[in-house]
Amino acid sequence: MNTAQRTSPRRVVVVGNGMVGARFAEEAARLDPAGNRVRVSVVGAERHPAYNRVLLSGVLAGDYGPDQIRLPAPGGPGVTVRTGVAATALDTRRRTLSLDDGTRLPYDELVLATGAHAALPPVPGVRAPDGGPGEGVCTLRDLEDCQRIVALARPGAPVVVLGGGVLGLEAARGLVVRGTRVSVVESAPWIMCRQVDQGAARVLAAGYTALGVAVHAGRAAARWVPGTGLELDDGTVLPGDALVVAAGVRANTELAARAGIVVDHGVVVDDRLATSDPRVHAIGDCAEHPGGGAGLVQPGWEQAAVLARRLTGAAPQAAYTGARPLTRLKAEGIELTAFGRVHEEDDAPGLETVTISDPHGGRYAKLSVRRERVVGAVLLGFPEAAATLSQLYDTGAPVPSDRLALLQRPPTAVAATREEAQAPVCRCNAVGRSDIEKAWLDGARTREAVAERTRATTGCGGCVRDVGALLERLRGTPVG
Secondary structure, eight states, X not given: OHHHHHHSOEEEEEEOOSHHHHHHHHHHHHHSTTOSSEEEEEEESSSSOOBOGGGHHHHHHTSOOGGGGBOOOOOSTTEEEEESOOEEEEETTTTEEEETTSOEEEOSEEEEOOOEEEOOOSOTTTBOTTSSBOTTEEEOSSHHHHHHHHHHOOTTOEEEEEOOSHHHHHHHHHHHHTTOEEEEEESSSSTTTTTSOHHHHHHHHHHHHHHTEEEEESOOEEEEETTTEEEETTSOEEEOSEEEEOSOEEEOOHHHHHTTOOBSSSXXXXXXXXXXSTTEEEOGGGEEOTTOOTTOHHHHHHHHHHHHHHHHTSOTTOOOOOOOOEEEEEETXXXXXXXXXXXXXXXXXXXXXXXXXXXXTTEXXXXXXXXXXXXXXXXXXXXXXXXXXXXXXXXXOOOOSOHHHHHHSOGGGSOOOHHHHHSEEETTTTEEHXXXXXXXXXXXXXXXXXXXXXXXXXXXXXXXHXXXXXXXXXXXXXXX
């Protein structure tokens, strides 16, 4: 009996079938394909199979259908997935999870991957009495949100997007593709205030204006009037049949908090991704780690991989030490990449900056270097430089003496190093150039084939151009 207990698979319950919860299950199945070590049960409140939430703006634009953004389903006997069922209570003493269909799941380890929900600002008319979106108000967090927006945003109709961050700008671009007249409202002094400096924002706003989007930065929403539009703090009324709110998110921490687990802005975790209860873990947007990572798919997937290695026993010492966030704006016709320190003053001690501003061409670049290393960059309309500089940032390799050439020179002119070959091309999935080259040598000749073998381009989609360029270069290289 004792021997059987020692060899029985441990029960791991995952709450949340989003991008991070599904990735954890996929990683666990990969590490333990026969299910001998762990049996993973995933429960998700949405009725849909797991899908790539990052590409919802592409669904809104009509670039993808719901089936095209579906994530791979984990295979093997060790994983079961239940959709359309929500967790209602967590009993950490008895180690059971209660579901809204009346069932209870016992667990040995529990993984919270509950994600986050859209924040609705306290603006009159934006919230309904029950706390949900008001009349004509939509958020953009799931496929149902996409369907509601499409139903309200008819061609030629005015739509207002509240929030000038990445999601708001991507939603605005998708709505323009659908033929709507779009206004974007951002209360900060400039759009994408957290990711880019004011110079880049000025050029970016001009690019959006050229696309037909009216950008109102430095303006706060005062009132939403259904059927009329959004009134701003200066009295201006922007016409709108619909209001799309993209004003930030809040971590879903309610289940953890009711169970007595420590929460702050998110569920507090350490480098082991353990909460204040060592048998309960948290990953993705619901987790709060000292090194950050919430709100981005790449850190969430890194956390899922680390925790899968720990709980399957493949690498019990695995640890998550924090994120190095990189932002890519996914909007047709606009190439923007930003990372690292971009808001420091140009004359900060020890900081070198190179800036190129080309408003007429819709291009802007700012490179920040400290101690011969790239510490930050904003690159609008410089896709080749973005690929090179993000690799230098990831690897910490020293920069060439000619800083300006890094912005002007194609990536092939920068000598390839071992670090460059190992640096991520697809950051979301930690796929390096050497991985793609290996897939090429194994017969993968298209982006789709490379994605199937390596997962590259299946995350945020921001590396599609980089992978395509690498494949083009490989096609010109003799094989064998």
